Amino acid sequence: MLELSNINAGYGNVQVLRGLSLTAGPGQVTCVMGRNGAGKTTMLRAIMGQISTTAGSITLSGTPLQTLPAHEVPRAGIGYVPQGRRLFGELTVAQNIEIGLMTRGKGRATRDYVLSLFPRLRERLSQRSSTLSGGEQQMLAIARALCLEPSVLLLDEPTEGLQPSMITLIRDTLLTLKSTGVAIVLVEQRVDAVLAMADHIAFVTAGSVAETVPNTGLSTDSAQFKTYVGV
Amino acid sequence: MDFGPFLLLALMEGMVMAAVLALTAVGLSLVFGVMRVVNVAHGEFFMLGAVIAWFVTHFMPGPPAVAFAAALVICPLLVGGIAALSDTLILKRLNYDPEATIVATIGLSYIFQQTALTFYGPDARPVLAPFDLRIQLPWFGYSGYKIAVVFAALAILLAVWLLMTRTRAGLIMRATQLDRNTARAFGINVDRVYAAVFALGAGLAAVAAVLIVPIQQAHYLMGHDPLLLSFIVVIIGGLGSLRGTLVAALVIGLSDGVISVFFSPTLAKILATLLVAMVLVFRPQGLFGTKP
Numbered sequence A: 001m002l003e004l005s006n007i008n009a010g011y012g013n014v015q016v017l018r019g020l021s022l023t024a025g026p027g028q029v030t031c032v033m034g035r036n037g038a039g040k041t042t043m044l045r046a047i048m049g050q051i052s053t054t055a056g057s058i059t060l061s062g063t064p065l066q067t068l069p070a071h072e073v074p075r076a077g078i079g080y081v082p083q084g085r086r087l088f089g090e091l092t093v094a095q096n097i098e099i100g101l102m103t104r105g106k107g108r109a110t111r112d113y114v115l116s117l118f119p120r121l122r123e124r125l126s127q128r129s130s131t132l133s134g135g136e137q138q139m140l141a142i143a144r145a146l147c148l149e150p151s152v153l154l155l156d157e158p159t160e161g162l163q164p165s166m167i168t169l170i171r172d173t174l175l176t177l178k179s180t181g182v183a184i185v186l187v188e189q190r191v192d193a194v195l196a197m198a199d200h201i202a203f204v205t206a207g208s209v210a211e212t213v214p215n216t217g218l219s220t221d222s223a224q225f226k227t228y229v230g231v
Numbered sequence B: 001m002d003f004g005p006f007l008l009l010a011l012m013e014g015m016v017m018a019a020v021l022a023l024t025a026v027g028l029s030l031v032f033g034v035m036r037v038v039n040v041a042h043g044e045f046f047m048l049g050a051v052i053a054w055f056v057t058h059f060m061p062g063p064p065a066v067a068f069a070a071a072l073v074i075c076p077l078l079v080g081g082i083a084a085l086s087d088t089l090i091l092k093r094l095n096y097d098p099e100a101t102i103v104a105t106i107g108l109s110y111i112f113q114q115t116a117l118t119f120y121g122p123d124a125r126p127v128l129a130p131f132d133l134r135i136q137l138p139w140f141g142y143s144g145y146k147i148a149v150v151f152a153a154l155a156i157l158l159a160v161w162l163l164m165t166r167t168r169a170g171l172i173m174r175a176t177q178l179d180r181n182t183a184r185a186f187g188i189n190v191d192r193v194y195a196a197v198f199a200l201g202a203g204l205a206a207v208a209a210v211l212i213v214p215i216q217q218a219h220y221l222m223g224h225d226p227l228l229l230s231f232i233v234v235i236i237g238g239l240g241s242l243r244g245t246l247v248a249a250l251v252i253g254l255s256d257g258v259i260s261v262f263f264s265p266t267l268a269k270i271l272a273t274l275l276v277a278m279v280l281v282f283r284p285q286g287l288f289g290t291k292p
Ligand SMILES: Nc1ncnc2c1ncn2[C@@H]1O[C@H](COP(=O)(O)OP(=O)(O)OP(=O)(O)O)[C@@H](O)[C@H]1O
Pocket: A011, A014, A016, A034, A035, A036, A037, A038, A039, A040, A041, A042, A043, A083
């Protein structure tokens, strides 16, 4: 269980997150929606310890994360798929996977499991990751995060710029993970993708969660989507 | 001497120069590549290596070969330790800001120089070569030690290359170089990587100095030339490119050797500096660097 409670954070003197609270439970997909610049990426970076919080608390199963140095946060079991993938572009697919495995000292069994989820990556192990197609890069970004065997998986717009079949693949992968008890926090802009995956939807505006709703009885033209996302 | 043998002699001198320069420049290039720090104190790490080598060989009892071998191990370790400490105490606190670290390493270079002046003194002092062997070629005799320097440098460069491309530590350094935030998100302790890389870079300069000190003598101001030449090499080779650094060291070292023997060392430095200017104007990313 990942819990953010009333956190403030920002860059230098610019405050971005204002009293943001969010809970992500095991085996649940918590989708986060909001307009560009609302602070979604900033929230994930605060969880990862890449920017420091000035108020509030972030805990993983009760353990505070804010006191950890940034490189200890993933070791506590949080996998991160950053916006724009952020692969180690000059390294090969295999090396990107290797770095994922090193994070928590995982070995061959984890590697085999992760590659079984994405057979296309297995065929391209020695290819430089910057030369992969957009969809393959996104698979690798997810695979690299799964190499931690995370209990919490953070994904920042993983479907950005992908074709429908690739989105389906990612959705199926996330639903498989969900069934194994992983807590998934998914920042996502596509309403159809959110409706297909979410257990709960948190709407972010101006750096805080304005409303959290369960994914029941919602449709693409529900009022919340118009209000908070503008679609 | 005929032209042919004379050229051969010049090339051999150039090879020794190139070998030591390659070691020094790879250290500078590594630090810039991974940490984006322009280390102006790099030449002083070289000087410290030579000065400490004098202390070690001077006070170590036993045959010169043993004392020299000890220096070859102790100097890079000690200088690497000093570098790691400088990184933690100073560079880290500056958040590795590119401009601030330039000023800080300029300051460090004065501290190292004055410390050497205080404890070692203003004199140039020789260090005995580990062995005294003259190899007699048909046209002239040549120092066996100088040839050994070339092979030792090659072996160390090979080890660095294997470290960077074949080991887990190398993978961690390259990941940090490519994207330090994402590296942190995968458990990489970037602070520790930086300290290690800074130590490795300084250690390479120190080991180069130990190799050269039986030929050149140790002096507290001896860091200037290696710093200038390393910068020349790193700029020509392309900042952060290991392969480019090696090729450029070979070009600069050989041409320096040849031009110094046939004309004068000053002309060699003038031409090298001119070459840097040309590279900066026509190919700023270096011969082997990729466009930013
Ligand atoms: N490194 C930074 N320095 C200063 N301000 C930043 C930085 N990164 C983001 N911001 C600002 O913080 C605010 C929130 O940005 P953030 O990236 O969290 O938005 P987002 O909700 O992820 O948007 P998007 O949907 O476009 O990805 C924006 O106003 C942005 O300009």
